[in-house]
Amino acid sequence: MTIAILAMQGAFLEHGQMLDRLGVEHFEIRKKENLDRSFDGLILPGGESTVMRKLLIELDIYDILKEKIEDGLPVFGTCAGLILLADQVEDGVQCFGTMNILAKRNAYGRQLGSFYTEDEMKGLGKIPMTFIRAPYIADVYGNAETLAVVDGKVVAARQENQLATAFHPELNDDTSVHEYFVQMIKESKTQ
Numbered sequence: 775m776t777i778a779i780l781a782m783q784g785a786f787l788e789h790g791q792m793l794d795r796l797g798v799e800h801f802e803i804r805k806k807e808n809l810d811r812s813f814d815g816l817i818l819p820g821g822e823s824t825v826m827r828k829l830l831i832e833l834d835i836y837d838i839l840k841e842k843i844e845d846g847l848p849v850f851g852t853c854a855g856l857i858l859l860a861d862q863v864e865d866g867v868q869c870f871g872t873m874n875i876l877a878k879r880n881a882y883g884r885q886l887g888s889f890y891t892e893d894e895m896k897g898l899g900k901i902p903m904t905f906i907r908a909p910y911i912a913d914v915y916g917n918a919e920t921l922a923v924v925d926g927k928v929v930a931a932r933q934e935n936q937l938a939t940a941f942h943p944e945l946n947d948d949t950s951v952h953e954y955f956v957q958m959i960k961e962s963k964t965q
């Protein structure tokens with residue numbers, strides 16, 4: 775199994791370190807040519823969603839990745855990555871728009887934008903959650919399903935091949951969300 779990590783900007787290195795710990799092969803997508811390689815899953819990291827969207831379009835990567843996601847490629851978006859997947863974005867612009875969620879950007883305001891907590895994620899129990907100028911999911915609809923709620927706000931969701939978290943599981947020691955994603959990839963191969 776090989777996972778591609780979008781590495782134009784943001785917290786991509788830490789995702790690679792998580793995958794190393796799980797013994798999963800990975801490589802970085804920095805330019806269009808990197809997409810010549812085949813891969814079984816895609817990680818969209820945290821960072822700045824507006825910058826990532828701009829680079830995706832400028833580097834001619836946007837259409838290729840959107841088509842792969844629509845064709846069922848397992849994808850995991852954290853924080854800005856969640857915003858890239860959202861069908862609707864409050865205070866921002868839609869990017870791939872493949873997931874039936876409304877993302878509210880910088881939703882916790884200046885003061886509360888970054889914090890740490892531990893809370894339940896469906897199927898995983900209590901896990902560490904680090905939020906950095908995070909969005910939350912203000913609405914989940916269609917085939918999307920809520921996986922975690924913190925203080926009444928949805929912070930993780932899944933829709934078939936797509937997984938999104940408002941927090942950064944790659945910044946804590948716990949590998950369970952990445953394991954969950956690896957399991958999604960395995961299941962997609964047996965379908």
Ligand SMILES: NC(=O)CC[C@H](N)C(=O)O
Nearest residue numbers: 820821822823853854906
């Ligand atoms: N840590 C993050 O990824 C922050 C996301 C950022 N606020 C954005 O809108 O893209």
